[in-house]
Structure formats: structure tokens, C-alpha cells
Amino acid sequence: MDIEDYIEAHISPEPDRLYQLYRETNLTRLYPRMCSGHLQGRILKMLTEMIKPRRILELGTFTGYSALCFAEGMPADAEFHTIEIDDELIDDVRELFDSTPWGNRMYIHVGDAIDIIPTLGDGWDLVFIDANKRHYTDYYEMLLPRVNKGAYIFADNTLWSGKVVDRTANHDAQSAGVCNFNDLVAADARVEKVILPLRDGMTIIRKL
Numbered sequence: 001m002d003i004e005d006y007i008e009a010h011i012s013p014e015p016d017r018l019y020q021l022y023r024e025t026n027l028t029r030l031y032p033r034m035c036s037g038h039l040q041g042r043i044l045k046m047l048t049e050m051i052k053p054r055r056i057l058e059l060g061t062f063t064g065y066s067a068l069c070f071a072e073g074m075p076a077d078a079e080f081h082t083i084e085i086d087d088e089l090i091d092d093v094r095e096l097f098d099s100t101p102w103g104n105r106m107y108i109h110v111g112d113a114i115d116i117i118p119t120l121g122d123g124w125d126l127v128f129i130d131a132n133k134r135h136y137t138d139y140y141e142m143l144l145p146r147v148n149k150g151a152y153i154f155a156d157n158t159l160w161s162g163k164v165v166d167r168t169a170n171h172d173a174q175s176a177g178v179c180n181f182n183d184l185v186a187a188d189a190r191v192e193k194v195i196l197p198l199r200d201g202m203t204i205i206r207k208l
């Protein structure tokens with residue numbers, strides 16, 4: 001048993017619909033590793049319950065795993081919005097959302113997050129940045145004025161397989177995007193922030 005198996009054996013079990021979704025994603029999708037999975041999913045659900053957000057925005061739906069974790073943890077009067085550029089994913093995700101108790105409060109927006117964010121209004125309480133790594137700083141600068149004071153922004157993959165610590169590397173565009181984002185957030189006095197060494201790294205940011 002490795003440490004990941006040990007952790008998963010000692011935390012709340014993965015709900016069956018998420019277990020099935022993770023399995024299906026691994027069988028049918030090209031980059032299944034993008035799917036959040038058991039541990040991260042339970043953390044997202046628990047943090048959402050703690051924050052009690054009324055409006056949640058996710059950038060990067062993929063097969064809907066993290067979306068269902070936010071929806072599971074959100075208050076009864078909250079709404080969840082997610083943006084996905086790959087329209088081939090959308091029919092399955094819509095069907096999945098509609099099969100849950102939260103489907104009528106889960107909104108999918110198809111297109112580039114950069115174009116869609118300004119159309120969705122302000123007042124977000126919780127945002128999950130998990131789309132194109134090249135544009136993390138753009139997402140952040142667009143979103144910070146649009147979230148409420150005290151709101152949280154979670155950004156996924158901020159350790160980027162450890163590539164962020166290798167400053168001598170000739171970084172590809174995605175790695176450079178993540179490094180620029182981390183530097184920007186670290187220097188930003190408008191927010192409080194921590195990096196959780198969870199999976200590929202997840203930064204939690206709170207707007208002051």
C-alpha cells in the first residue's frame with residue numbers, strides 16, 4: 001500500500017457517482033490525470049461547506065468531477081457556474097449534472113474563460129481556477145475585482161510537477177504561466193495566500 005492508498009483508505013469514501021466518473025474518465029479520456037480524484041475532491045467539498053459560498057465559479061470543467069464536489073458542499077440556495085472550452089465534453093457533463101440533486105443550480109458555459117468571465121457578473125464567493133495554465137495571471141487579474149471581499153480563489157496545479165522550483169529551466173508556456181501566476185500572487189498585498197502541497201499543488205487565496 002502506498003501513501004496515497006493509505007490516505008484514501010482513511011478518509012471519507014468517494015461517493016459512488018464520483019467513483020464511476022473517475023473510472024469512466026480514465027477509460028475514455030485522453031488526459032484523465034486532469035480529473036481531481038478522491039482526496040482532492042473530498043477536500044474541495046469540505047472547504048466549500050466551510051466557506052458557505054452563494055456563488056461559485058469554476059474555470060475548466062473537464063468531465064465534471066470537481067464541479068460535483070463543489071455542488072455537493074454548497075449551501076441549498078447557492079449556484080454553481082463552470083466554464084469549459086471543449087464543447088465535445090458538454091453533453092455528457094450536462095447529463096451528469098442533471099442526474100444529481102443539484103443539477104438545476106449548476107450552469108455550464110461553453111467557450112473561452114477569458115471571454116465568458118465578464119458576461120457572468122460579479123459577486124463570486126468562491127472561484128476555482130483550473131483551465132489554461134498559460135492564462136492563470138489573466139484569469140486572476142480579471143477575477144479579483146469580481147469576487148467579494150473575503151472571497152476565496154483556489155488555483156490548481158500551482159506546483160506543476162515541481163517544475164516551478166527549477167528557475168534555470170527553459171520553461172514551456174504552461175510552466176511559465178504557472179510560475180508567473182505564483183510570483184504575482186506572492187507579491188500581491190490585496191490577498192492572503194497559502195499553497196497546499198496537495199496533488200499537483202493548490203493555492204488558496206483570500207481577498208482582503
Ligand SMILES: C[S@@+](CC[C@H](N)C(=O)[O-])C[C@H]1O[C@@H](n2cnc3c(N)ncnc32)[C@H](O)[C@@H]1O
Pocket residue numbers: 034035036037059060061062063064065066067083084085086111112113114130131132
Ligand atoms: C485540468 S482540466 C479541469 C479538471 C476539472 N476541474 C476537475 O478537477 O475534474 C482543464 C479543463 O480546462 C479546459 N480549458 C482549457 N482552456 C480553457 C479556456 N481557455 N477556457 C475554458 N476552459 C478551458 C480544458 O478543456 C479542460 O477540460
